[in-house]
Every structure is written in structure tokens, then in C-alpha cells.
Amino acid sequence: MAFLQVTFRIEAPADEAQAVAESVLLEQTVETPAEVAERDPYVREHMMGKITKIVPVSDGAVLATMDLPTVTASLDVAQFLNVLFGNASLHERVSLESFDPPDDLLAAYPGPQFGIGGIRERLGVPVRPLTCSALKPVGLPLPKLGEICRAFAMGGIDIIKDDHYLADHPFTPFRQRVDACQEIVQEVSAQTGRTTIYCPNLSGTPDTVRRQMEYAQERGVGAVMMAPMLLGLPLFAELVRSHSEVPVLVHPSFAGSTRIRPDTLLGRLFRMLGGDAIIFANYGGRFSYSAETCAGLARAMRSSWQHIRPAFPVPAGGMTVERAPELVNFFGNDTILLVGGSLLAAGDALLERTRAFTDAVASTVPAADDQHGRTQAQDI
């Protein structure tokens, strides 16, 4: 019988750890006293799971690894989350460290439909890092967003995305925004011969998001953005699997609210559910992830993993044009650098500043191209 292997971090001294781990195992399996569960032979044989390893870590916590039965976990995304970290999340001392689904469970998940190779192919950019910027701030009227979109496209940005606060607002209604921005990137592409992707943000009720996705794809957009933790993971997964025909850019809004290790949530779970390029808060910006955490995120997104295509890491969050060479060196070529405010701060010189950014990215050759779990030649 195949098991879902899950590792929890438990804040407890080593002598209490076994008891806490056992209670977490019960919580994530039969959720009754063991003597009740074990009365039934099928339950006893198939439902109990087991603890396979408890490793003390330096700071008074342990990593407890357990095998959970896949018969309960394998039905759908909601049930998978339930078994992965449902009730265990209610234990303050427990956080989710990592998970490893068995092949038969993983086979039910398509992973990214495009991944690094598919996005590169759409853009016709085989090697260098990609560039991305955001249309913002929310509240700008559509003509002003359009001007920014044009400057980004003329300046050589590969992917122009909506700010994640842009929804179907009266000041920039979704359909009008998609029409206008998609027309602009097509016009500029026709002039320059360079493909630029416009990527609208999808947000709303399940029905609304589905309609937005259909509309955007009919208009020919090259990608769409969604925030899985805002929409809910089952809805996100269903949209990717059943409705999406373009690469999916993942936004991390609300994802930091979890007690799940970032590379597990953003790098592994979002990728497994179909994210092609995944935005995260980069080190040295507005947020507090360390360089080590960011390297781990990139590794989780790009590492070899059965049939699951590698996804692009998209470091973001207060990045500056000046840091482009450093970031190319740190993350390597298979990266999308997302710079927003640092371009917009240029005001009337937006086009020049955008060009400075895209030139810096194009002209930097990373010192070594095997950074954080991936060589450039893979999967392109």
C-alpha cells in the first residue's frame, strides 16, 4: 500500500515529541481514540498510518515524518488538504514542513501545463531570464494603465501583469482592461517583432473567475494570474485543469497566513496544482524571507519531479532595477524577475528605465548556471 509521506515540525522537547506525534497521527487519520478505531479490521489495516521517523532539530523542536493512508487523501484537492494539514493545523505547536505523495496519487495531478519550457517557447526566448512588471496602482483610470502598458511593452518587458488588486472595478472594468491591454501588446509586438504577454488578474466568485478566464482567452491573452489562497485551492486546481489554455502566473496573496513552510506551499503544492510561474517575496525587498528561503523556493519550483514540469520562480516584492545583475546571478537564467514600483518611480522616464532594466537582465551572464536545483539545459 502506498502512503502519503508527510513531515510535521513539532515544537516540543524530545521527550514529549513521541506523544505529540502520535496525537497528530490520530488527528490526521481516524480522529478517534486508537482503541475505538482498531475495533474494525479494515480501519485497523488501512486507516491508521504510522510514524516512520522523529528527528530532533537544533532548536528544541523535532521533525516527525509519518505515512498517511492515501485512500483518504486521494479523492480531490479539498480532501488532500484535509489529510495533509487539516485538523493538525489547529495544533499551535505543529506546522507543515514537507510532503511527498506516492506516484499513484501524484499521477492524478497534471502540474504546470506549460512550465518553464512552455513559457519560453511562447515568448521565443530560449535562454535569458525573463522580465515582468505590473500595471498599478489600483485606481488609475484605464488610459493611464494603457500608457504604462505601452511603455513596458516598448521597453522590452516579457510579461506585463495586472496588479493583484486590480479586479472588476468600475474605474477599470475587467473586460475593457483586457481589451485595451491586449490590443496594446499586440500592436507593440507587431512593431518590434518581439512577443509581449499581457497577463490579467482573475478575481471574484467561482462563476465570475471562470467567465473572466474564458473572456481573456478569447481575446488572446498570453497568460492569466490567480491567487490560489484567495480563490481556494480546489477552485484554483479546477480552473487550471478544466478551463485554462494559457500559462498560469500564481500570486501569493494570503499565502503567508499559513503555518506551512514556504517552499512546501508555494514551490511544491502550487506547482503540483498547475502553477507555471510562481511569484514570491524576494530577499532584500519589502518582506522578510531570507536568501536561503528564496533559494529553497527556486529549487522546489525547478527540481526534477516525476511528470510534473518545472515552474518559473518569480522573485518580487520591492525589487529594484539596480539589483537585476545580482538577482540574475543568484537565481540563474530560468527566472522571471518582477520589478514594479522601481520602474514606475521613473515617472516620465518610464520607457528609459524599463529599457535599462531589460537591458541589464539580457546582458548579465550568470556566473554559473546551475543555481538552486536546475541547469539551464533541462526541459526547454
Next chain:
Amino acid sequence: MAFLQVTFRIEAPADEAQAVAESVLLEQTVETPAEVAERDPYVREHMMGKITKIVPVSDGAVLATMDLPTVTASLDVAQFLNVLFGNASLHERVSLESFDPPDDLLAAYPGPQFGIGGIRERLGVPVRPLTCSALKPVGLPLPKLGEICRAFAMGGIDIIKDDHYLADHPFTPFRQRVDACQEIVQEVSAQTGRTTIYCPNLSGTPDTVRRQMEYAQERGVGAVMMAPMLLGLPLFAELVRSHSEVPVLVHPSFAGSTRIRPDTLLGRLFRMLGGDAIIFANYGGRFSYSAETCAGLARAMRSSWQHIRPAFPVPAGGMTVERAPELVNFFGNDTILLVGGSLLAAGDALLERTRAFTDAVASTVPAADDQHGRTQAQDI
């Protein structure tokens, strides 16, 4: 202009707090440097929000209250979450303490469709606390679940719910389970003259959950259970609003993974989105909530709040029959006591133990009936 008032807890010494609060305000509004955002008059006037209060709390943290523009927050649940705690959740030092929507925003949310009064009416139980138990462990074949269901119903349980791990499994397929359990509670009700509600757990992809809800309602079930954090809040809200004709019991699975104060998430947000009865980990059980936190949860669920009906608090999680009088005294009459494993542990004596539980609840008169934010006379 009406504002969404949000209070964040920020772990920072008082002299840094102002700067951190300002960065959180930018993050939750225009998400660009202020000088970029302020260039546009509409953005400057309508999108910036403001900090209204910073109060140091005893342990070296502050509570920062800010007014956020509702024009960005009011479109739908996903966007509301985005503005409430989207990117701010990525700041490790920031957690969500509380929120207060203005009347025009709140008016867009129906709250519980039944609430305490509606559930009491369906059961014909005007005053005493209600009782609830769970069909488990997952893995039991349907006939065994049916036996447990019958014993609970004969023993006087008001609401018999599925364990939250029960999904559409091969060993207890959803439709067969609903057919069998609903037939049992109807049979027993016909014998005893007492209404018993069977409450199936809905889980799956968005389409599946919708179909499950329709099927269960066609079969006449008296309530349904959903876990909003597993399904995603937009899907949960849409299902309640557009598809549910019965009371909704809310399960907290995956809800503990957030850095949101429990009464704010479970008591306020789940209630606002339509939860009629909300399960939480009680003090003194398997989980670590304090009695004070639980009192706050009950208060948040039952307090008077515009047009939003009060919801039942459902303390659970390792409760025992023996604690019934204590819990009735602590939570008062307008409570649903959920006891699972402590009944099932009785084995062959399940019916007797169930009767002991329901008798204890029925015969305990709480010392005072204004516990935790609510008097019994309200809304029944």
C-alpha cells in the same frame, strides 16, 4: 466615504511600529511607493487609506488600526480577503487581529440563513443546549456507520454529522451514505416524535460539492457541513448564498493554519459568509485554545451585529460526556455540544452512553444565561 476598519497586530517595538504600520498600509492599498501612487488625483483621494490608531500592547507588540478604502474591497469575497489580509499575510511580524466592515459593505453579505433561532425552530428545541455527534472513524463500512447513526438518534442526539474525513470514498460512497443515514434519522424520528438532523460532509471539487449539496437537499437532510478553508472562502460563500436551503455547519479543518485571531476568522468571517453553527477546538480537549479564547469565539458568533443572525458556537475536539454540565455552565444554553470519541468509546454500550450525554445536557440549567455575549431570549 466609508472605510473598512482593520486592526493588525505588529510584533515590533513601539519606536518602529509607526514605520511598519505605514508599510502595511501601503501594502494593503496601492502597493507602490507613496510618491508614485500620489501622482494621480483619484488614487490620492480614494485609494490611500490611513492609519487611525497605534496602541502598544503589553508584550512588545502594537495593535495598528487602519481605514482601508472599500472601493477595492467590496466586489467579492476573494477581493475582500485580498484587501483584508492578502500581502500583509506575507509579513512575518504581522497578524490579523480584527476587522469591522462599514454598513454598505456588510449589507452585501447575508450572514447565517438560519442562525441559532432557525436551527432551534427546525429541531423544535427552544431553550436547552443542543447535542451533536460524529459518524466515524473513516473507513467503517456503511452498515456500521448506520448502526452508530441509529444509536445516536435513539439516544437523543439532535445533529448527527459525518466525520470531516468522510468524503466520497469507495467504502462509503456519498450518495449511499446520505440515503442510508437520512432514512435512519427519519425512521427514528417517526418512532420517537423527536426531530434528529443528519448532516453530511460536503467535500470535493467545486462542481462536485455543488452536486453533493443538491443531492443531499433533495433527500431531505436537515443540514450540511463544509470546511471553508479547505474549499476556499469564495466557493463556500457562493454555495451558501446560491445553493443552500438548509443550515450550514462549519468545520474548522485547515483554519488553524492562519495567522488570524481565531474569533476573527471563525467567529466573524465564517459567520459573515453564512455559517449557521461553527465548530471550534474547545479548551481542555485535544487542542490548545484557552478558555478565554473559547469564550471570545462564542461571543463573536452570538453577538448582535447589524442584520447578521447569531450563529451557534459548537465546542468540540476531545470533549467527554462527563464534562457536559461544566460546558453547559460555561457556554450557556445557546450552544451545540459536540462529543464524538467519548461516546464511541462505549462500544456495545453506545446507546446508553449517548442517553447519558443527552440527559446530562437536558438536565443542566446553566447558572446564569447571559454567558459570553448573549442572552437566551434573543432571536429565538
